[in-house]
Amino acid sequence: MKALTVRYDGYSGTSEGPTVERLSDWCELSQIAVPKPSGSQVLVKVGLANVNPSDLHYIKGEYGQPRKKGAPAGFEGMGEIVASGEDEAARKLIGQRVAVSVSRGGSGVWAEYALTDARAVVPLHPKLRDEDAAALIVNPMTAWAMLDLVKKAGAKAFVMTAGASQLGKLMARLSKELDLAAVATVRREAHRGVLEGLGVGTVLNTEREDFEDMLVMAMRQVQPTVLLDAVADQRSADIFAAMPAGARWVIYGKLSPQSPALPSLGQMVFMKKRIEGFWLSEWMASATPDARREAFEAVQERFVSGAWKTDVAETLSLAEAGEKLGEALSGLNRGKVLIRP
Amino acid sequence: MKALTVRYDGYSGTSEGPTVERLSDWCELSQIAVPKPSGSQVLVKVGLANVNPSDLHYIKGEYGQPRKKGAPAGFEGMGEIVASGEDEAARKLIGQRVAVSVSRGGSGVWAEYALTDARAVVPLHPKLRDEDAAALIVNPMTAWAMLDLVKKAGAKAFVMTAGASQLGKLMARLSKELDLAAVATVRREAHRGVLEGLGVGTVLNTEREDFEDMLVMAMRQVQPTVLLDAVADQRSADIFAAMPAGARWVIYGKLSPQSPALPSLGQMVFMKKRIEGFWLSEWMASATPDARREAFEAVQERFVSGAWKTDVAETLSLAEAGEKLGEALSGLNRGKVLIRP
Numbered sequence: 041m042k043a044l045t046v047r048y049d050g051y052s053g054t055s056e057g058p059t060v061e062r063l064s065d066w067c068e069l070s071q072i073a074v075p076k077p078s079g080s081q082v083l084v085k086v087g088l089a090n091v092n093p094s095d096l097h098y099i100k101g102e103y104g105q106p107r108k109k110g111a112p113a114g115f116e117g118m119g120e121i122v123a124s125g126e127d128e129a130a131r132k133l134i135g136q137r138v139a140v141s142v143s144r145g146g147s148g149v150w151a152e153y154a155l156t157d158a159r160a161v162v163p164l165h166p167k168l169r170d171e172d173a174a175a176l177i178v179n180p181m182t183a184w185a186m187l188d189l190v191k192k193a194g195a196k197a198f199v200m201t202a203g204a205s206q207l208g209k210l211m212a213r214l215s216k217e218l219d220l221a222a223v224a225t226v227r228r229e230a231h232r233g234v235l236e237g238l239g240v241g242t243v244l245n246t247e248r249e250d251f252e253d254m255l256v257m258a259m260r261q262v263q264p265t266v267l268l269d270a271v272a273d274q275r276s277a278d279i280f281a282a283m284p285a286g287a288r289w290v291i292y293g294k295l296s297p298q299s300p301a302l303p304s305l306g307q308m309v310f311m312k313k314r315i316e317g318f319w320l321s322e323w324m325a326s327a328t329p330d331a332r333r334e335a336f337e338a339v340q341e342r343f344v345s346g347a348w349k350t351d352v353a354e355t356l357s358l359a360e361a362g363e364k365l366g367e368a369l370s371g372l373n374r375g376k377v378l379i380r381p
Numbered sequence: 382m383k384a385l386t387v388r389y390d391g392y393s394g395t396s397e398g399p400t401v402e403r404l405s406d407w408c409e410l411s412q413i414a415v416p417k418p419s420g421s422q423v424l425v426k427v428g429l430a431n432v433n434p435s436d437l438h439y440i441k442g443e444y445g446q447p448r449k450k451g452a453p454a455g456f457e458g459m460g461e462i463v464a465s466g467e468d469e470a471a472r473k474l475i476g477q478r479v480a481v482s483v484s485r486g487g488s489g490v491w492a493e494y495a496l497t498d499a500r501a502v503v504p505l506h507p508k509l510r511d512e513d514a515a516a517l518i519v520n521p522m523t524a525w526a527m528l529d530l531v532k533k534a535g536a537k538a539f540v541m542t543a544g545a546s547q548l549g550k551l552m553a554r555l556s557k558e559l560d561l562a563a564v565a566t567v568r569r570e571a572h573r574g575v576l577e578g579l580g581v582g583t584v585l586n587t588e589r590e591d592f593e594d595m596l597v598m599a600m601r602q603v604q605p606t607v608l609l610d611a612v613a614d615q616r617s618a619d620i621f622a623a624m625p626a627g628a629r630w631v632i633y634g635k636l637s638p639q640s641p642a643l644p645s646l647g648q649m650v651f652m653k654k655r656i657e658g659f660w661l662s663e664w665m666a667s668a669t670p671d672a673r674r675e676a677f678e679a680v681q682e683r684f685v686s687g688a689w690k691t692d693v694a695e696t697l698s699l700a701e702a703g704e705k706l707g708e709a710l711s712g713l714n715r716g717k718v719l720i721r722p
Contacts, residue, residue, distance in 0.1 A: 055645070103651065104650070104651030291649045293650070294646055294647040299642040299643055299646075300642065300643060301641065301643075302643060304396070305632055305635055306396060306443070308657060309445070309632055309635065309660045310660060311445070312658060312660070312663065313658065314655060314656060314658070317650035317651070317655070319651060322653065
């Protein structure tokens with residue numbers, strides 16, 4: 041089969057962040073054997089694969105697990121299950137159309153066939169579009185799990201950075217449903233209208249000269265106590281410092297390679313603030329099967345009803361991705377870039 | 382009565398940290414009326430008052446509560462209860478020798494008489510020395526509560542910064558009792574022997590050129606998962622970054638005015654690290670009466686038995702403190718500076 045395979049092994053020790061100029065610097069188009077499922081694994085004929093920041097972190101050796109040189113990349117996609125290991129539950133899935141998340145020991149979705157554990161696939165509603173299915177797990181489940189965290193924290197309002205991302209838009213829609221006030225940061229004035237249209241009450245442009253004044257005013261008015269942060273740069277640290285007592289800074293991505301200075305660590309003591317991380321893999325591993333099922337049903341319903349929608353900027357073939365992916369991703373937040381093997 | 386009263390109101394907005402060149406820049410020796418207890422308050426004839434970093438934070442307007450201009454400073458001390466409000470429980474305390482923590486609405490201990498709530502005094506064991514009594518609450522209770530946190534976190538080892546402080550020595554002794562491995566940082570080679578003598582397995586000198594190599598080696602060998610931090614400077618951030626997955630950075634003081642850069646916020650996501658604060662006032666307010674009583678008995682026992690001891694560097698009168706306190710505090714960790722009204 042054809043696959044985009046990883047060029048290097050292990051961790052790089054760098055932390056440049058999830059951007060690539062040319063994918064071909066990190067992955068190469070290879071002809072390799074179709075992987076063989078065993079035990080509870082399933083083999084998926086990939087229909088459409090997603091490209092997430094986590095994939096770029098991974099191929100650059102900056103992710104929470106080491107690279108495997110020569111193995112296909114790509115953590116998320118959709119397709120049809122065509123074979124399985126001997127496990128009964130896995131066998132029953134053959135023929136099903138599923139969303140796929142690649143588990144450890146699996147084989148990536150930037151390939152004609154992918155391998156994962158039966159517990160890491162989600163059988164799909166027949167009316168769900170392939171595009172929504174290919175991006176069903178990472179962003180929607182993160183949106184769902186993180187706003188659940190906001191609610192459980194007893195917060196009435198939250199801040200999200202990178203508000204114009206696909207994940208940001210999902211959280212904007214969900215916050216309205218959950219009656220949570222949202223403050224979103226963007227880097228372009230053009231994104232303001234989109235987010236306000238989705239129900240975000242306060243949009244802050246981090247590139248504007250009056251950002252700091254607007255920030256202080258917004259924090260006073262809206263009093264958000266959770267910061268859901270994809271960026272983790274100096275702006276994020278400044279937002280956290282401006283938030284009221286009891287604020288939690290929940291970092292789920294590291295889009296920026298900056299090492300921000302924390303100007304007010306005394307707030308951790310006297311204002312009971314704290315800084316923590318969110319990683320979907322951790323959430324999935326620790327959630328009960330019921331909680332996972334409920335969440336998957338909830339997100340699929342929203343895509344099928346049209347309440348949620350995956351915007352697609354571009355769809356590339358495996359052969360095109362090597363040269364064209366970098367550029368396709370470089371336009372800010374026009375939508376997801378997908379790969380069709 | 383004579384008292385050292387605060388010169389300014391409210392917060393300063395600065396964060397210079399808990400040092401003063403001359404106390405008289407922040408407090409003045411005044412002649413004011415003896416405060417009157419009401420309700421559940423008690424009036425304490427102060428025997429000996431302590432000087433903690435929190436006092437210096439407070440008089441400089443950098444603490445978790447606003448200054449009250451003209452009111453006596455000083456949060457901790459010991460003395461005898463000589464009057465009370467109408468409350469029965471408060472009345473019963475008259476004549477008792479107690480350790481004092483000044484509650485909100487009270488009046489500070491850097492004075493001949495102090496006012497606090499009956500719940501904020503601890504009746505003393507007759508054999509407890511005045512010096513140990515004057516420093517019974519802030520340091521010993523913090524040591525007790527924080528090592529309780531370490532145990533409850535399931536950690537087998539922890540790091541403490543400012544290891545040669547009075548609090549550091551208390552935690553060193555307690556860690557041995559609790560069978561926790563301790564890593565302590567110091568800034569002078571002379572402090573190494575003292576801490577090793579108290580049972581600290583690993584002492585790291587942050588001023589030595591080989592600090593970073595020693596740090597990496599110590600973290601690998603000892604695998605500490607909690608950092609109890611009084612300093613919150615760049616060294617602390619570096620220590621946290623070198624700690625293993627799951628590490629918690631618990632900030633309880635801000636001795637350094639630095640705004641450290643956090644080089645590895647991605648660790649919050651992929652290594653499940655987190656940063657939080659510890660404030661004794663919060664702990665006292667949220668602990669059950671039984672937990673508080675148990676803790677107070679436990680710390681008194683240790684002082685009476687001689688297992689713990691408060692080292693005193695100098696004792697000043699109210700009149701001397703204005704000019705001499707700054708210098709008395711400037712010697713690194715020779716022991717507590719006390720005020721005898």
